[in-house]
Amino acid sequence: MSLREDVAAIDWARVTSELDARGSSTLPRLLTSEVCRELATLYDTEGLFRSRVVMSRHGFGRGEYKYFDYPLPAPVAELRTALYPHLVPVADRWNEAMGIEVRYPADHSAFVERCHAAGQVRPTPLLLRYGADDYNCLHQDLYGEHVFPLQVAILLSEPERDFSGGEFVLTEQRPRMQSRPEVVPLRQGDAVVFAVHHRPVQGTRGMYRVQLRHGVSRVRSGNRHTLGVIFHDAT
Ligand SMILES: O=C(O)CCC(=O)C(=O)O
Numbered sequence: 001m002s003l004r005e006d007v008a009a010i011d012w013a014r015v016t017s018e019l020d021a022r023g024s025s026t027l028p029r030l031l032t033s034e035v036c037r038e039l040a041t042l043y044d045t046e047g048l049f050r051s052r053v054v055m056s057r058h059g060f061g062r063g064e065y066k067y068f069d070y071p072l073p074a075p076v077a078e079l080r081t082a083l084y085p086h087l088v089p090v091a092d093r094w095n096e097a098m099g100i101e102v103r104y105p106a107d108h109s110a111f112v113e114r115c116h117a118a119g120q121v122r123p124t125p126l127l128l129r130y131g132a133d134d135y136n137c138l139h140q141d142l143y144g145e146h147v148f149p150l151q152v153a154i155l156l157s158e159p160e161r162d163f164s165g166g167e168f169v170l171t172e173q174r175p176r177m178q179s180r181p182e183v184v185p186l187r188q189g190d191a192v193v194f195a196v197h198h199r200p201v202q203g204t205r206g207m208y209r210v211q212l213r214h215g216v217s218r219v220r221s222g223n224r225h226t227l228g229v230i231f232h233d234a235t
Pocket residue numbers: 128136141152153168214215216225226227228229
């Protein structure tokens with residue numbers, strides 16, 4: 001089966017209701033272990049990336065990541081275009097609930113054109129690599145005025161075999177309240193879909209916005225690789 005067919009076969013009604021309820025959802029076994037290994041190996045391939053970030057130099061954590069350059073490797077480009085249309089209805093509905101006027105085109109290429117027209121021309125999909133004691137501080141992946149409100153991260157390594165620790169963490173900050181933490185258990189090839197920066201929550205006295213952040217707890221041992229799929233491009 002092609003990646004596009006695999007993505008179409010996902011139970012998007014479940015994903016949608018989990019996103020509405022919690023701001024995140026998982027797509028189990030989105031990638032095979034073979035594709036995961038191939039993608040992780042790309043980390044050391046020359047010529048595929050536009051930049052490398054050593055997290056400790058910026059206070060982002062410990063570990064490193066690289067942003068892919070265009071043209072994106074086939075599986076990364078396919079994931080970006082195949083996942084996007086299934087998330088547009090959630091993105092549009094969330095914006096409507098939050099009183100944000102932006103709506104999203106059905107095709108990812110049209111959304112990328114919108115980013116590029118606004119000067120957001122640099123690709124954002126990235127590979128991350130963590131070793132022992134590395135971690136990723138809670139953050140939001142905002143790269144300019146144009147934001148697609150959901151993003152996807154795929155774990156390329158197998159917990160307890162390739163690494164230990166290194167859990168994917170989300171926090172939700174509610175207005176005037178303390179933050180709610182959530183750990184998302186992932187196996188190799190599993191994806192997590194989550195809100196980039198905020199989402200609407202229906203309260204007893206109307207709708208309010210919660211702020212989301214994501215990060216990774218300390219890797220205790222081994223090596224952990226992730227593929228990050230962000231749908232907006234960067235300035
Ligand atoms: O390594 C992870 O699980 C988090 C990756 C991340 O921050 C991202 O994909 O934006």
